[in-house]
Amino acid sequence: MTVPTPLLLGAALAVALSAAPQGPARAQSATAPQIALPCAGCHGPNGAGEGPVPRIAGYDRQAFLQTWSAFRANERPATIMNRIARGYTDAEVGQLADYFATLR
Numbered sequence: 001m002t003v004p005t006p007l008l009l010g011a012a013l014a015v016a017l018s019a020a021p022q023g024p025a026r027a028q029s030a031t032a033p034q035i036a037l038p039c040a041g042c043h044g045p046n047g048a049g050e051g052p053v054p055r056i057a058g059y060d061r062q063a064f065l066q067t068w069s070a071f072r073a074n075e076r077p078a079t080i081m082n083r084i085a086r087g088y089t090d091a092e093v094g095q096l097a098d099y100f101a102t103l104r
C-alpha cells in the first residue's frame, strides 16, 4: 500500500509545527536594536543619555551584565530599572549588553 503524498506532507508539517518553540508570540529572533527600542524613550536615542537618565552607550559588556542582575535582585538603588530588568530574558540581556557596548 502506498501513502498518498498529501498525507505525507501533512505529517511532515505536523512534525515541523510541533517542533517549533512554544510560548507567547514574542519573536524569538528580535534584533538587538528592536529589543533596545524602548530604552531610547528614557535613555535617549542610541542610549546617549537624556536629562537625569544616565548614558548607556558604550557601557562595558561585563559591567552591563552585573548592573542588570543587581537591578533584578534589588541590590542596586533604582527608581525604575529594577522593574524593567525583570522584563527581559537572559538571552535578551546578552543581546542588549553586546549592543550598547558597541554604541558610541
Ligand code: HEC
Pocket: 035, 036, 038, 039, 040, 041, 042, 043, 052, 053, 054, 055, 056, 059, 064, 067, 077, 078, 079, 080, 081, 082, 084, 096
Ligand atoms: C522608564 C525609563 C527607563 C527605561 C524605559 C529604561 N531605563 Fe535604564 N535607567 C533609567 C533610570 C531612571 C536609571 C537610573 C536608575 C534608576 O533610577 O532606576 C537607569 C539606569 C540604567 C542603567 C545603569 C546606568 C548606570 O548609571 O550605571 C542601565 C545599564 C540601563 N538603565 C539600561 C537600560 C536598558 C538596556 C533599557 C532598555 C531595555 C532601559 N535601561 C530602559 C530609566 C529607564
